[in-house]
Structure formats: C-alpha cells, structure tokens
Amino acid sequence: MPHEQTAQALESEELVPPAEPHAAQESKKVETQADLSAEIKAMGDRYAEALKNGRGPETMPRLDYSPYRSSILRHPTKSLHHADPETIELYSPAFGHQDVHALESDLTIQHNGEPQGERIIVAGRVLDGDGRPVAGQLVEIWQANASGRYIHKRDQHPAPLDPNFTGVGRCITGDDGSYSFTTIKPGAYPWKNHLNAWRPAHIHFSMFGSEFTQRLVTQMYFPGDQLFPLDPIYQSIVDQDARDRLVAQYDHELTSPEWALGYKWDIILTGSKRTWTENEAYGDAGDEE
Amino acid sequence: MSKLAPTPGQTVGPFYGYALPFNKDNELLAPGSPGSIRLQGTVYDGAGNAIPDAILEIWQPDSEGKIVERTGSLVRDGYTFTGWGRGSVGNSGVYTFTTVNPGPTAPGAAAFISVAVFARGLMNRLFTRVYLPENEEALANDPLLSSLDPERRKTLIARRDADGGLTWDIRLQGGDETVFLDFQQDGSLETSVNADHSARVNQA
Numbered sequence: 001m002p003h004e005q006t007a008q009a010l011e012s013e014e015l016v017p018p019a020e021p022h023a024a025q026e027s028k029k030v031e032t033q034a035d036l037s038a039e040i041k042a043m044g045d046r047y048a049e050a051l052k053n054g055r056g057p058e059t060m061p062r063l064d065y066s067p068y069r070s071s072i073l074r075h076p077t078k079s080l081h082h083a084d085p086e087t088i089e090l091y092s093p094a095f096g097h098q099d100v101h102a103l104e105s106d107l108t109i110q111h112n113g114e115p116q117g118e119r120i121i122v123a124g125r126v127l128d129g130d131g132r133p134v135a136g137q138l139v140e141i142w143q144a145n146a147s148g149r150y151i152h153k154r155d156q157h158p159a160p161l162d163p164n165f166t167g168v169g170r171c172i173t174g175d176d177g178s179y180s181f182t183t184i185k186p187g188a189y190p191w192k193n194h195l196n197a198w199r200p201a202h203i204h205f206s207m208f209g210s211e212f213t214q215r216l217v218t219q220m221y222f223p224g225d226q227l228f229p230l231d232p233i234y235q236s237i238v239d240q241d242a243r244d245r246l247v248a249q250y251d252h253e254l255t256s257p258e259w260a261l262g263y264k265w266d267i268i269l270t271g272s273k274r275t276w277t278e279n280e281a282y283g284d285a286g287d288e289e
Numbered sequence: 290m291s292k293l294a295p296t297p298g299q300t301v302g303p304f305y306g307y308a309l310p311f312n313k314d315n316e317l318l319a320p321g322s323p324g325s326i327r328l329q330g331t332v333y334d335g336a337g338n339a340i341p342d343a344i345l346e347i348w349q350p351d352s353e354g355k356i357v358e359r360t361g362s363l364v365r366d367g368y369t370f371t372g373w374g375r376g377s378v379g380n381s382g383v384y385t386f387t388t389v390n391p392g393p394t395a396p397g398a399a400a401f402i403s404v405a406v407f408a409r410g411l412m413n414r415l416f417t418r419v420y421l422p423e424n425e426e427a428l429a430n431d432p433l434l435s436s437l438d439p440e441r442r443k444t445l446i447a448r449r450d451a452d453g454g455l456t457w458d459i460r461l462q463g464g465d466e467t468v469f470l471d472f473q474q475d476g477s478l479e480t481s482v483n484a485d486h487s488a489r490v491n492q493a
C-alpha cells in the first residue's frame with residue numbers, strides 16, 4: 001500500500017541535493033528570468049517562422065531545449081533511429097486489480113486526517129490515436145502538496161510538508177479508458193534552473209498503452225496559469241496547440257457539490273494498437289492470452 | 290494514420306523517487322532463483338558523468354521467447370514472471386535488474402529486451418533495445434541492427450559477464466551515444482531533436 005512504499009522509498013533515499021547541471025556550474029553570472037524568457041522567446045519565434053514556411057506542427061517536447069539547463073547534457077544529439085516496432089514492443093505489460101487497490105485513486109484518504117488545500121477531482125479518458133479507449137491499464141500520478149512541497153527528501157523548498165498528504169496515486173482504467181483521482185490542488189514551486197524560477201502547478205502522470213511504444217510520462221497543468229510563459233519545461237513543447245493538450249479544463253459537471261472541484265483531462269497515446277492482422281502474424285511467436 | 294494528435298510527454302523530473310519505485314520493482318524474478326541473471330549498467334550524460342536520477346523500465350519475453358501478458362508486476366507473488374520491471378539508478382548512476390535471458394520470439398530471431406529511459410533533464414522518454422551478445426548470426430540478420438553502422442550497432446548489444454549476467458551502459462549523448470528509437474509512424478515530428486541545433490546556446 002502507498003504508506004509502506006513511501007516509507008521504504010524515503011529510507012533508501014540519501015540526503016544529498018541533486019547534482020546541478022554542469023553547464024550551470026560553469027556559468028559565472030546569475031541567470032535571470034529575463035535571460036531565460038529571451039531564450040524561450042527566440043526559440044518560439046523561430047518555430048513560428050518555420051510554421052509560416054510550411055513546416056508541420058510539432059507534437060512532442062524538444063529533447064534539445066537548452067532553456068531547461070539540465071537537458072543540455074542529457075539529450076541525444078543524433079537523430080532518433082526510425083524503427084518498426086517488433087514482437088515484444090507490440091505488446092504492453094499488463095496490470096490489474098491485483099496490482100492496484102481501488103483506494104489508491106484517492107490521495108486524500110491515505111492518512112488519519114484530511115490534507116490541507118483545495119480538494120479536486122481529476123478525471124478523463126486514456127485513448128489511442130484512433131480514439132479507442134485504452135482499457136484496464138495502469139495510470140500513476142505524483143504531485144506536490146498544496147504548498148508546493150514534495151515529500152521527496154531532495155525537495156528543499158522551505159514550504160510546509162503536510163502530514164496528511166503523500167501525493168502518490170494509482171488506478172486502472174475502466175472499459176471506456178476512464179480514470180479518476182481525488183486529490184488536492186498542488187501548489188507552484190521554485191526550482192533552481194535560474195534565479196526566481198517557478199514551476200506552474202502540475203500533476204505528474206504516467207500511462208501505459210496497449211503497446212509498449214505508447215508509454216507516456218508527462219505533466220498535467222491547470223488552466224490559466226500565469227507561469228506558463230516563464231516555464232522552460234512547459235515551453236519545451238514549442239507548439240501552442242500541443243502545449244494546450246497538457247492543460248486540464250475546469251468541468252462543472254465533474255465538480256462534486258459541497259465536496260470538490262472537477263478538472264477534466266483526456267490523454268491521447270501515440271499511434272494506434274496493432275491491427276488484427278499483425279496480431280495474428282505474431283500469434284505464432286507464442287502469445288497465448 | 291492516427292486521427293487524434295498525441296498528448297506530449299514531459300520530463301519525469303527529479304521527484305519521482307517516492308512515487309514510481311515499488312517493492313521488488315527491479316526483480317522480475319527472485320534473485321538467486323534458477324535461471325535468473327543480473328542485468329546491470331550505468332547511465333551517463335554527454336560529459337561522461339554518471340546520472341544519479343534516471344529510472345528505466347524493461348519489457349521482455351520469457352526465456353522461451355514467449356510474450357507473457359500476466360498481471361502482478363506491482364505486487365509480485367514471487368512466482369509469476371510478468372516480463373516487466375522498473376529500476377532506478379543509484380547515486381553512482383548504476384541500475385540493476387534480476388531477470389532471465391529473453392528467448393528469441395521466433396526461431397533464429399535475435400533476442401532482445403525493450404527499454405524505456407526516463408531522467409530528470411530528459412524532456413521525453415527514450416526507447417531503445419538491449420540484445421543478447423551470443424547468437425551472431427541472428428544479430429547479423431536483425432532488421433534493426435543491420436540498419437545501423439557498426440559503431441552505433443555496438444551500443445545495443447550487452448556484454449556477457451563471467452557470472453552469466455549482462456552489462457549494458459546507456460549514454461544519453463556523445464560520440465558513443467546509445468541508439469534511441471523512434472517508433473512513430475503517424476507523422477509526428479518526434480525525431481526533431483536537432484530542429485533547433487544551430488540556435489542552441491553554446492553551453493553543451
């Protein structure tokens with residue numbers, strides 16, 4: 001259960017701050033938000049120009065996005081190698097109710113008391129590129145508390161921890177691909193990318209599809225956040241339409257009277273499930289469901 | 290091909306450590322059980338430094354080459370091989386898994402494990418493969434490996450250790466950068482890693 005795991009994870013975690021990116025160590029001058037915003041704007045302008053010249057829209061973050069300083073030494077410099085998925089890649093690990101307890105989707109009941117903050121419901125569907133539901137699959141989330149503090153020991157932000165909030169949830173999608181979490185609206189938090197760098201409030205999401213190639217880890221944001229233009233992680237997706245796909249919508253239908261505000265967010269995984277024919281072709285390879 | 294635009298990925302960030310790991314996450318098989326081997330390696334950045342905040346997932350057939358689709362990875366019962374595991378690197382950048390040698394999924398096919406890589410500072414997950422080193426003929430005939438030049442091909446083949454285990458390092462950047470795969474066939478521009486290369490500030 002979430003409790004024990006958290007305790008175990010925390011014990012094995014050492015009390016050391018994360019290594020700063022080397023590039024940041026080498027640079028002498030303090031980088032301000034204005035410096036970063038200028039870089040973000042320049043990259044956005046070049047992308048807008050490319051779009052005008054007929055280039056197709058980008059749908060994913062840039063792996064090479066230097067305003068996020070930690071990415072500088074951590075992105076491949078060679079093009080990703082195009083490959084046709086084969087055998088194991090056309091299947092996905094399976095999860096079920098043995099793996100996840102129904103109560104793990106409610107992050108507000110993991111302790112003896114109620115967590116502080118604004119109670120919310122985040123719900124939607126996991127779909128493939130053809131709009132078909134991804135049923136019976138694992139969704140994992142993690143987030144900061146209402147004050148913008150993670151329970152992770154490496155989080156040094158001097159905001160209060162909440163003894164009644166861990167910030168970890170899981171669920172298995174329904175037949176229609178639906179998921180739903182009850183949680184607390186996370187706070188924005190500072191990080192040390194540059195001077196006065198703040199992350200917009202977000203919930204980390206991890207999803208599996210019906211093929212391993214659809215594996216997705218991302219972050220969900222809240223509508224209207226004033227930090228969007230300033231944040232190198234959000235801005236690493238240079239296309240506005242693509243960025244919008246990470247922003248949940250307030251949904252009054254989902255809001256629960258006298259209880260919690262509702263946010264709706266659907267997730268579209270890349271591509272679509274293997275076709276029946278391909279499935280048959282790999283049947284010989286030993287797939288016995 | 291696909292009608293709906295995909296949801297973009299984002300970095301796993303620095304704080305996954307209390308959320309994604311779980312008990313026995315990297316033990317697809319109990320250590321020491323018959324047929325178990327250790328798969329291990331180090332994840333490096335472009336300066337050759339080990340990365341202390343990366344997390345990997347492996348997904349593989351069993352030793353007979355059978356793709357199992359069994360639940361129970363998150364709460365392992367000690368018997369069921371599910372084929373999937375998750376392993377965080379330690380402070381020295383080293384990951385380990387206890388697993389089995391994957392079998393070839395068809396006669397004569399090269400046996401490999403599918404790998405997804407996540408890290409702080411890595412904007413989106415990366416896919417790659419690690420192949421068993423032994424069957425040279427199968428490796429030579431493998432569609433992916435034979436499409437790579439020999440220097441790059443090496444990055445996908447594990448080394449067999451004296452104790453029967455496998456060692457395989459991951460290099461996110463640099464001359465001996467690991468081959469990472471793009472599976473998208475839906476026209477998305479996920480390959481545009483160098484789209485802005487000329488404009489990159491000179492910090493790397």
Ligand SMILES: [Fe+2]
Pocket residue numbers: 144199202204302304
């Ligand atoms: Fe975060």
